[in-house]
Amino acid sequence: MAHSASLAVSAPGRVARRRWDGVRNALPGYLFLAPWLAGFVLFTLGPTLVSLYLSFTDFDLLRAPQWVGAANYQRMFSSDPKFWASVSVTLTYVVLSVPLKLAFALAVAMVLDRGIRGLSIYRAIFYLPSLLGGSVAVAILWKQVFGYEGLVNEFLWFAFGINGPSWISNPATSLYTLVLLSVWQFGSPMIIFLAGLRQIPRDLYEAASIDGATRRQQLTRITLPLLAPVIFFNLVLQTIEAFKAFTPAFIISGGTGGPVDSTLFYTLYLYQQGFAYFRMGYASALAWVLLLTIAAFTALTFFSQRFWVYYEDDQR
Amino acid sequence: MKTISADGRLAPEAIDRSWRALPKHIALALASLAMLYPLLWMLSSSFKPEDEIFSDLSLWPKAVTLASYVEGWYGLGINFGRFFLNSLIVSGLAVVGNLAACSLAAFAFARLEFPLRKFWFAAMLGTLMLPYHVTLIPQYVLFQKLGWLNTFWPLVVPKFMAVDAFFIFLMVQFFRGIPRELDEAAVIDGCGPWRIYWSIMLPLSKPVLAAAAIFSFIWTWDDFFGPLLYLTDVANYTVPLALRGFVDATSRSAWGPLFAMSVLSLVPVFAAFLMFQRHIIEGIAASGLKR
Numbered sequence: 070m071a072h073s074a075s076l077a078v079s080a081p082g083r084v085a086r087r088r089w090d091g092v093r094n095a096l097p098g099y100l101f102l103a104p105w106l107a108g109f110v111l112f113t114l115g116p117t118l119v120s121l122y123l124s125f126t127d128f129d130l131l132r133a134p135q136w137v138g139a140a141n142y143q144r145m146f147s148s149d150p151k152f153w154a155s156v157s158v159t160l161t162y163v164v165l166s167v168p169l170k171l172a173f174a175l176a177v178a179m180v181l182d183r184g185i186r187g188l189s190i191y192r193a194i195f196y197l198p199s200l201l202g203g204s205v206a207v208a209i210l211w212k213q214v215f216g217y218e219g220l221v222n223e224f225l226w227f228a229f230g231i232n233g234p235s236w237i238s239n240p241a242t243s244l245y246t247l248v249l250l251s252v253w254q255f256g257s258p259m260i261i262f263l264a265g266l267r268q269i270p271r272d273l274y275e276a277a278s279i280d281g282a283t284r285r286q287q288l289t290r291i292t293l294p295l296l297a298p299v300i301f302f303n304l305v306l307q308t309i310e311a312f313k314a315f316t317p318a319f320i321i322s323g324g325t326g327g328p329v330d331s332t333l334f335y336t337l338y339l340y341q342q343g344f345a346y347f348r349m350g351y352a353s354a355l356a357w358v359l360l361l362t363i364a365a366f367t368a369l370t371f372f373s374q375r376f377w378v379y380y381e382d383d384q385r
Numbered sequence: 386m387k388t389i390s391a392d393g394r395l396a397p398e399a400i401d402r403s404w405r406a407l408p409k410h411i412a413l414a415l416a417s418l419a420m421l422y423p424l425l426w427m428l429s430s431s432f433k434p435e436d437e438i439f440s441d442l443s444l445w446p447k448a449v450t451l452a453s454y455v456e457g458w459y460g461l462g463i464n465f466g467r468f469f470l471n472s473l474i475v476s477g478l479a480v481v482g483n484l485a486a487c488s489l490a491a492f493a494f495a496r497l498e499f500p501l502r503k504f505w506f507a508a509m510l511g512t513l514m515l516p517y518h519v520t521l522i523p524q525y526v527l528f529q530k531l532g533w534l535n536t537f538w539p540l541v542v543p544k545f546m547a548v549d550a551f552f553i554f555l556m557v558q559f560f561r562g563i564p565r566e567l568d569e570a571a572v573i574d575g576c577g578p579w580r581i582y583w584s585i586m587l588p589l590s591k592p593v594l595a596a597a598a599i600f601s602f603i604w605t606w607d608d609f610f611g612p613l614l615y616l617t618d619v620a621n622y623t624v625p626l627a628l629r630g631f632v633d634a635t636s637r638s639a640w641g642p643l644f645a646m647s648v649l650s651l652v653p654v655f656a657a658f659l660m661f662q663r664h665i666i667e668g669i670a671a672s673g674l675k676r
Contacts, residue, residue: 097578098499105490108546116523194417204607205625206647210427218439264670316609356518
């Protein structure tokens, strides 16, 4: 009886002490985490959920949101030609700029990787456009360079006597000037490729050349397979970046996405809907479609890994 | 940051010093020139008289004048000094906020044990993938309700709450590489978590803190979208926003002043690059960081 009584007393006491230890252990962690946690709830999780709700409403910032069900999404897909224009512009941009940029980055990285003098100088020069390229200043420069009286046309006149058009204000070419601007910034994936190439053991190449492998075979049998994880990483990163492109199109088209919607990037259209027309419900729906599209692309790329990405610790 | 050496140095014998490398150097030099030509041309044009910009492809001005700088500096009614000051305030606070808040969170993730740690870490990684457009409108509404429109707060306060998860990720990676024996010794000496964080981790983490500081500065300095949303009064404009206002305000032929101010806007970023090139390149190589 006494025995069982003491058990009955001690068990909750032990539990209480263990809980207290738990709290004491949890406390420093949560104190350190507090700023991030507050920011996460306030600026990320909360707004994400609210925007999901707003995407099912009509909301103009002045009156309270009106529930409209899936009307925003229906309108987007069935009766908004501008939405489709922006989708087509953005997909064209992604599909052209990402592979070109990565191809340049990889090619230059491979040239620089083979023990060349002055590597750090070349690397710095090729990287510089990546560092400066996202700025408004470079967008302004681009607007001039591809304008009617711009650098490109000056050069064409000087070299070939050709009177070039205004590449910026011609709907057939304007998007390609932006693709070029993106490809020009191949420096940052190049640096990642260089770091990746450095990881490949040199003796593999030596062994291969002793076995009589050609340069081309070395590329396709050693370099590319061993670099696949880095290519994959760059591909995911650059694709997400390309989907989010905004500043150059905004500056060059003066915020309109013109001429004739030829540079109406998806993000630009979203900005117009939300902050020029204050259709904030519709803009939220656009944002969610963007999120799902990026997620789908990323998932697809991850899934495709099994066919082309070889990780060294894989057992095959 | 540990496994990848991005410093670009190879063993001396691996470097091809022979003349065979010459064609490659010529090709690379030409490619470099082509890459940099637009930037160099903008720089030189900013010193040319207005009428020479359109007729001259060369990188060397025939006559050097500061007229474009003078005209551009006062081009928007308020002088550009104000915009530079605004940009400096916003970028400076962003750097401080990111360093403080992200290193605190990273220390918790890398070193402390607490319930739900893995869950929060996964949530943090999840925010890396989230396009900011999704949170845009509710955030705007929130800042409007707080009466923060047309102030710097919406651009700065989130940084003090570690919203740029990328830097947390970078720091966690680095902290994990610091030997745990150091913390354990400190615990035996009676140090609490704060002392370990402040006196051991931070001093040992200068490379990653430097990289985070430089990238926060450059990205905030270049940021266009945030200021475009939140700053409406010209007196509050940051440099990129002022440049954009300048584009809209100038006529077709006024490229000179526009170029002059564009060049000035790039100077801080370029200076940061020259001074901290190694940190920047290593930071990118380590994590593939690029916004």
